[in-house]
Amino acid sequence: MPSRRLRESTSPPSPTLPKKPKCHAGAHLARPLERIRMLLDKLLQHEDGWVFAKPVDPLSLGLSDYYSDIPDAMDLGTVSCRLEGNRYMDLHSFARDVRLTFHNAMVYNDKGDDVYESAAELSEIFESGWASIEQVLPSPPSITDRRMKLKDELPRLSKALQRRAVIIMKDINAWLQEANGRVQVDFEKADEATLDKLERLVLLGAMQQVHKQGDKDRDNT
Incomplete structure (x- = not known):
């Protein structure tokens, strides 16, 4: 049985990274937003960030079972667009989407696969950066x-x-x-x-x- 991979190429393309967000926020959120943008850029510019920069294309990759295994797909490009479009109800929702991106990759791929290991590494980078940002955010809604x-x-x-x-x-x-x-x-x-x-x-x-x-x-x- 072939390994279940999100991307088949072993060398990354040269994707155009999503534009930096242009969110308009109050002064109390301006600095957290800037740090969030920097953290998202760090993930996208990582050597493996290209894997998660666009939605998975199950048809071109021959992943016929992808949506049955992953009913709620997410990727960092979509996260960036949502942030740029001011479409998050709160910044904790942003974090949930980033986590969902890596969670999906680790659910669909087997431990030890390149994509699984890349997702695990990027997830650690995100959680490390997010921990300090979260401390200055308003509490999430109950x-x-x-x-x-x-x-x-x-x-x-x-x-x-x-x-x-x-x-x-x-x-x-x-x-x-x-x-x-x-x-x-x-x-x-x-x-x-x-x-x-x-x-x-x-x-x-x-x-x-x-x-x-x-x-x-x-x-x-």
Whole structure:
């Protein structure tokens, strides 16, 4: 059985690294943001950073089981774009996406494989840099606060995104259908991993609204 690899080339290409983020934040977050940018640059500019700079392409790599094993894909290029677009609800969400990138690589690849070992090394670099940054950040929202916020925000999403939320909640048996046809969601069953997925849908919805508004503004000019 061939080794399961995220990239087949043994020599890295010369990718164009994502642009530095252009987030606008208050003074109390300006320095942490700058340190986060530097940390992300350090990961991307590492000799193995190119492996994680773009989404995995299962089709071109012949990884037919990738999305069945990795239902929530992530990469550092996407993280950079989200940071640049001011699309993180808080900076702890940024850290969760970076960790997800390396976690996925270590789940899909076997220990000892090049990609697994690269992910482990970069993960250590990230955690070392993140530890000091986290000390000056506001405390992350509690799981209760996250559930309450999502309960308010999910009904505002487009029908397409709401259908994706249904699938996520059904996966944890938290989508309830009442006899009278009304639907309720049991958010108490949503753990942090589920909340992460739902919050990404909210961010995607916000991005779609920005794009729609931009198209409308261009049409009016």
